[in-house]
Amino acid sequence: MSSDRIRRFLAGQLPPTPFLVVDTDVVTERVREFAVELPHSLLFYAVKANPEPAVLGAVLAAGGGFDVASPAEITACLAEGAKPEQLSYGNPIKKPGDIAFAFDRGVRSFTTDTGADLEQLARHAPGAAVTVRMVVDAPASATPFGRKFGAEPADAVRLLRRAAELGLEPAGVGFHVGSQQPDPAAWDAGIAAAAKVFAEVPFRRLNIGGGFGITYRAPVPSLATYATAVRDALDAHFPAGAPELALEPGRAIVGRAGLIRSEVVLVAQRGGHRWVYLDIGRYNGLAETENEAIPYRLEAGDGERGPVVIAGPTCDGDDVLYQHTSYELPLALKAGDTVDILDAGAYTASYSSVSFNGIEPLRTYCLG
Structure with a gap:
C-alpha cells in the first residue's frame, strides 16, 4: 500500500489527472535499507529511474551517490549538492563531448565496454578510473538488456590492460542482470565471471549493477534475500576477499x-x-x-x-x-x-x- 503521506495528499485538493506523487521518505528508507543489507558498498542511484530534484536530494541526504548517463543528469545531481566524486558515469554509449563535459565538472569514474570508447576516455578524461562492463547470461528479467551492452570476460581483461596502457586507471569490472530481476541467484554468474577476470588483472571495484526487483502484482524476494545471495556468491568466488562493491539500483529505490x-x-x-x-x-x-x-x-x-x-x-x-x-x-x-x-x-x-x-x-x- 502507498504511504500515509500519499494518502493524505490524495484526500486533499488534487491537481488534474494524471499525476505522480512521490513520498521521498520512502526513498530515504530504501537507501538506508541497502546500507544495512550490503554494508560497505557504494550505492549509485540510477538517476534515469526518476530524476526529480527532491528524489535526488533524498538519495544524497541518505548517503547515496548517483549513476549518471548524460550531461543533463550530471547537471541535475550537482545542482542538488552532490560532489563530483559521488557520480559514476555508467553509460558505455557516450559522445566525446559528453565525456569532456563530465570530466570538466570533476567526474572521474566512467564505465566502458569497447575499445573505441576507451580511446575516447583516454583523450577526453585523462587519468580517469574506468570500469569495464561485461555481458552476462542471467535468468530472464522483466526488461532484459540483451546484447546491447557488455564485453565478453576475455575482452574485459584486454580492455583493462589497454586502459592501463592509455594512462587510465583500470578500476574494475561490472555487469547488470536486467531490470526487475526476480531470481536472487542471477548475480552469481556475473560475480563468477568477475572473479576469473580478477585472476588475470586484479582490480579494486566490482559493480554488480541494479535489477533488484520490487513487488508489483507478483511477489519478488526481499532485499535481504537478494543481499544474502550476493554475499554468498562473493564468498564463493572471492574466498580471499572481494573487491569494493558498487551498486546501481533505480527501481528498488524509488519504485x-x-x-x-x-x-x-x-x-x-x-x-x-x-x-x-x-x-x-x-x-x-x-x-x-x-x-x-x-x-x-x-x-x-x-x-x-x-x-x-x-x-x-x-x-x-x-x-x-x-x-x-x-x-x-x-x-x-x-x-x-x-x-x-x-x-x-x-x-x-x-x-x-x-x-x-x-x-x-x-x-x-x-x-x-
Missing part, C-alpha cells in the same frame, strides 16, 4: 515511493470485451507496460469486479496497456472515476513523451 492517479476517460464494449481507457498510457508515463512487462497493481473503488482490457488515451493503436494479462475492475466503473496505479515511482515520469498527441509530460509532486 515503491510513487503512486499515479489517473482518470477513466471512456468505458466501451468491443468484440465481447470491456475496454477501459485511462488518461494515462504508454506515451505519458506507462512505457513499461510495453509487452505487458510490468503489471502494476491498480486500485479503483469497491463493488463487483469483472475482466477488462486497459488502454491509454492516445490515437495510437499500440497504446494498449493490458490485453493479455488478466485484470479485473469494478463493473460500475465509468468515465470520471479514478484509478490509482501503485508502486509507480520508477520509469514513469522519466519515460513520458514531451507532447505526443499534445499530451504534456506526467506531472510529479514530491512529498518531503
Whole structure:
C-alpha cells in the first residue's frame, strides 16, 4: 500500500489527472535499507529511474551517490549538492563531448565496454578510473538488456590492460542482470565471471549493477534475500576477499515511493470485451507496460469486479496497456472515476513523451 503521506495528499485538493506523487521518505528508507543489507558498498542511484530534484536530494541526504548517463543528469545531481566524486558515469554509449563535459565538472569514474570508447576516455578524461562492463547470461528479467551492452570476460581483461596502457586507471569490472530481476541467484554468474577476470588483472571495484526487483502484482524476494545471495556468491568466488562493491539500483529505490492517479476517460464494449481507457498510457508515463512487462497493481473503488482490457488515451493503436494479462475492475466503473496505479515511482515520469498527441509530460509532486 502507498504511504500515509500519499494518502493524505490524495484526500486533499488534487491537481488534474494524471499525476505522480512521490513520498521521498520512502526513498530515504530504501537507501538506508541497502546500507544495512550490503554494508560497505557504494550505492549509485540510477538517476534515469526518476530524476526529480527532491528524489535526488533524498538519495544524497541518505548517503547515496548517483549513476549518471548524460550531461543533463550530471547537471541535475550537482545542482542538488552532490560532489563530483559521488557520480559514476555508467553509460558505455557516450559522445566525446559528453565525456569532456563530465570530466570538466570533476567526474572521474566512467564505465566502458569497447575499445573505441576507451580511446575516447583516454583523450577526453585523462587519468580517469574506468570500469569495464561485461555481458552476462542471467535468468530472464522483466526488461532484459540483451546484447546491447557488455564485453565478453576475455575482452574485459584486454580492455583493462589497454586502459592501463592509455594512462587510465583500470578500476574494475561490472555487469547488470536486467531490470526487475526476480531470481536472487542471477548475480552469481556475473560475480563468477568477475572473479576469473580478477585472476588475470586484479582490480579494486566490482559493480554488480541494479535489477533488484520490487513487488508489483507478483511477489519478488526481499532485499535481504537478494543481499544474502550476493554475499554468498562473493564468498564463493572471492574466498580471499572481494573487491569494493558498487551498486546501481533505480527501481528498488524509488519504485515503491510513487503512486499515479489517473482518470477513466471512456468505458466501451468491443468484440465481447470491456475496454477501459485511462488518461494515462504508454506515451505519458506507462512505457513499461510495453509487452505487458510490468503489471502494476491498480486500485479503483469497491463493488463487483469483472475482466477488462486497459488502454491509454492516445490515437495510437499500440497504446494498449493490458490485453493479455488478466485484470479485473469494478463493473460500475465509468468515465470520471479514478484509478490509482501503485508502486509507480520508477520509469514513469522519466519515460513520458514531451507532447505526443499534445499530451504534456506526467506531472510529479514530491512529498518531503
